[in-house]
Amino acid sequence: AQSVTQLDSHVSVSEGTPVLLRCNYSSSYSPSLFWYVQHPNKGLQLLLKYTSAATLVKGINGFEAEFKKSETSFHLTKPSAHMSDAAEYFCVVSDPSGNQFYFGTGTSLTVIP
Amino acid sequence: GAVVSQHPSRVICKSGTSVKIECRSLDFQATTMFWYRQFPKKSLMLMATSNEGSKATYEQGVEKDKFLINHASLTLSTLTVTSAHPEDSSFYICSARGKTSGELFFGEGSRLTVL
Numbered sequence: 109a110q111s112v113t114q115l116d117s118h119v120s121v122s123e124g125t126p127v128l129l130r131c132n133y134s135s136s137y138s139p140s141l142f143w144y145v146q147h148p149n150k151g152l153q154l155l156l157k158y159t160s161a162a163t164l165v166k167g168i169n170g171f172e173a174e175f176k177k178s179e180t181s182f183h184l185t186k187p188s189a190h191m192s193d194a195a196e197y198f199c200v201v202s203d204p205s206g207n208q209f210y211f212g213t214g215t216s217l218t219v220i221p
Numbered sequence: 222g223a224v225v226s227q228h229p230s231r232v233i234c235k236s237g238t239s240v241k242i243e244c245r246s247l248d249f250q251a252t253t254m255f256w257y258r259q260f261p262k263k264s265l266m267l268m269a270t271s272n273e274g275s276k277a278t279y280e281q282g283v284e285k286d287k288f289l290i291n292h293a294s295l296t297l298s299t300l301t302v303t304s305a306h307p308e309d310s311s312f313y314i315c316s317a318r319g320k321t322s323g324e325l326f327f328g329e330g331s332r333l334t335v336l
Contacts, residue, residue, distance in 0.1 A: 150330060151225075151227065151328050152316070198265070209255070209325060212264065
């Protein structure tokens with residue numbers, strides 16, 4: 109079975125400082141992992157995905173994530189936060205068939221000017 | 222990336238009426254579409270999975286007669302909330318998965334308010 113745990117429900121950073129959003133997964137198989145961002149009253153936008161290629165995945169808007177199998181983690185990072193990064197972030201794992209997706213509970217990122 | 226269009230973005234209706242929400246994949250064929258409901262400051266709750274040309278698979282606790290899902294073509298799925306009540310007020314989001322891609326592409330969401 110697959111599951112995702114986002115360790116922080118809220119993260120607050122100052123503009124220009126690094127961002128770290130944590131995600132741990134549980135999967136019986138080699139997982140496909142995704143990070144999505146949701147701005148208020150909007151749908152979800154894909155930031156990046158891991159599908160068993162390079163363990164360090166680069167995404168849009170300067171975000172990247174590293175797949176660490178030994179730690180069952182897929183943490184999202186960005187070197188320098190922008191005000192526009194303030195949003196809700198979801199870590200997602202899919203089953204091998206790609207027919208079922210398991211969402212984390214989300215992390216709300218606040219960026220302080 | 223691929224585009225999924227969801228319409229309407231906001232709808233207000235009276236209690237007892239039905240509301241239809243459309244989800245279209247604009248530049249790819251979506252073999253599978255998903256419908257979610259999202260409560261304020263919460264994660265997405267999967268309501269049902271629909272595959273083109275077949276009946277939707279509903280999650281436990283979701284009334285299939287109340288939330289009618291149709292996926293008649295590879296680019297369109299609809300969710301109809303029948304006999305809507307105020308407790309059905311929520312943010313509904315659709316997503317689509319292409320034939321070859323592994324990720325989900327999401328619509329912009331539809332805010333339903335039932336008076």
